[in-house]
Amino acid sequence: MTTPAPRPSLRDTLRTGAGLNRDPGAALLDLYDRYGPVVDLGWGSNRHTLLLSPEANELILATDPANFTWRESFWLLVPVNGETALVVSDGDDHARRRRIVQPAFHRRRINTYASVMTEEADRELSTWRPGSTVDAYAAFRQVIRRIVVRCLFGDRFATNDAIVAPLETALGYVNRSPVRRFDHDLPGTAYRRAIRARAAVDELVFAEVEARRRGADETDDVLAWLVAAEDDGAGPTSDALTDQEVRDQVVSLIAAGYDTTSSAMGWSLYRLARHPQHAGAIREEVASAGGADSLDADDLAALPFTGAFVQEVLRHHSPAVMSGRHNVAPFEIHGCTVPAGTSILYSPWLTQHLPDQFRDPFEFRPGRWIPDHPDADAPHPYAHVPFGGGSRRCLGFAFATMELVLMTALAASRHELSWPSSTPPRPGGAVSMAPVGGLPLAVGPLDPVG
Numbered sequence: 001m002t003t004p005a006p007r008p009s010l011r012d013t014l015r016t017g018a019g020l021n022r023d024p025g026a027a028l029l030d031l032y033d034r035y036g037p038v039v040d041l042g043w044g045s046n047r048h049t050l051l052l053s054p055e056a057n058e059l060i061l062a063t064d065p066a067n068f069t070w071r072e073s074f075w076l077l078v079p080v081n082g083e084t085a086l087v088v089s090d091g092d093d094h095a096r097r098r099r100i101v102q103p104a105f106h107r108r109r110i111n112t113y114a115s116v117m118t119e120e121a122d123r124e125l126s127t128w129r130p131g132s133t134v135d136a137y138a139a140f141r142q143v144i145r146r147i148v149v150r151c152l153f154g155d156r157f158a159t160n161d162a163i164v165a166p167l168e169t170a171l172g173y174v175n176r177s178p179v180r181r182f183d184h185d186l187p188g189t190a191y192r193r194a195i196r197a198r199a200a201v202d203e204l205v206f207a208e209v210e211a212r213r214r215g216a217d218e219t220d221d222v223l224a225w226l227v228a229a230e231d232d233g234a235g236p237t238s239d240a241l242t243d244q245e246v247r248d249q250v251v252s253l254i255a256a257g258y259d260t261t262s263s264a265m266g267w268s269l270y271r272l273a274r275h276p277q278h279a280g281a282i283r284e285e286v287a288s289a290g291g292a293d294s295l296d297a298d299d300l301a302a303l304p305f306t307g308a309f310v311q312e313v314l315r316h317h318s319p320a321v322m323s324g325r326h327n328v329a330p331f332e333i334h335g336c337t338v339p340a341g342t343s344i345l346y347s348p349w350l351t352q353h354l355p356d357q358f359r360d361p362f363e364f365r366p367g368r369w370i371p372d373h374p375d376a377d378a379p380h381p382y383a384h385v386p387f388g389g390g391s392r393r394c395l396g397f398a399f400a401t402m403e404l405v406l407m408t409a410l411a412a413s414r415h416e417l418s419w420p421s422s423t424p425p426r427p428g429g430a431v432s433m434a435p436v437g438g439l440p441l442a443v444g445p446l447d448p449v450g
């Protein structure tokens, strides 16, 4: 016998739809409180089954990932990210591409990017003057864009408007909410601008790939790796990536890493401003690790509190609110049957705010992540999934974590920041939750450490 998932009434569904646009976290919690961990929402092509529990996360991400495919859920990314991007690949194609791309993000290689990260963060922070107010979110978006473009494409491209401007246009389009999209190539439409921007990016990327294949540039960046790498043969094929595949991976890696990291860094800066005691602890930790001027990948192990602070930012302000899959075969969960071919949504944000997993989940407590600390929590292994999990865990998780820790350490060490309002910024955004309307922070004089 099959037991369908509960379906909210028409009124509740409309209310949830509006809530998801306004404040997705609150709407999800409300849904969970009223219907439990499995809810069937919407109609027609907009009908989804929401799975809202750590157990569901584990099933989707780790226990039976082959039953949960990506392409149908992420097809909106295809016009810009490309047909062969990892995020829209499944099965053997995905496995082969991931095997080839993943070594570019191995710890040893990404450690070499630390100096780009600290250099770009410090370049921005050195322009902030005590007594001024800065839009810290907008400022660090630029920093993060320069870091991701430099590390993936090489230095020449980071300041090259010929690639940066069209990339912004194209990525801006795929990050729109689906209701603001109209994927028809007609004059004056945002879609046409995005497609033209994509063509401009492609021309430059293909020229660069060709130059790299000729050996005209010896830069050691992700593009160099993608052009040279071959599958290790452990899978069914042992080909190198085609030019189209290289292009799709580079553009989609930038897309996957830009908004998500910017959103997390915005919240990290907000939390530094809201909790001067945490900012002070980070500053002292950096000073003990040798000081901000020489901060490098080797210092990360000496920054456990900064690491815990970033983990808490990723928990409380999870950039990924929900992500999607389609299931190949039916399955049972929490006493409900989910038929084959269902559009499924799971939510890192929701499980990271469940009170039975995290005490006082709306309190910002870095101590949760420090073993033996009085605030330490012991959540289910799949309750905290800001980077997803299993064989399709975020490819850039180590890159992004290192970047966030280094940038947070530098921001705390260079300035005293404060939030000049009694209400927190409102989170919003179609792809990742960022502070709506920017993040105006007051920059104050820094007390010397010690």
Ligand code: HEM
Pocket (backbone or CB within 6 Å): 086, 087, 098, 252, 253, 254, 256, 257, 258, 260, 261, 264, 319, 320, 323, 324, 348, 385, 386, 387, 388, 389, 391, 392, 393, 394, 395, 396, 397, 399, 400
């Ligand atoms: C704080 C920053 C980031 C967050 C919160 C984040 C989050 C995520 C999440 C939740 C997923 C899995 C989605 C799912 O299960 O449906 C994912 C996948 C992915 N992320 Fe990230 N990400 C971040 C930064 C990055 C960066 C910097 C890169 C690359 C430079 C990147 C590349 C990818 C790729 C390629 C995938 C797909 C992996 C696959 O299909 O095998 N991400 N990310």
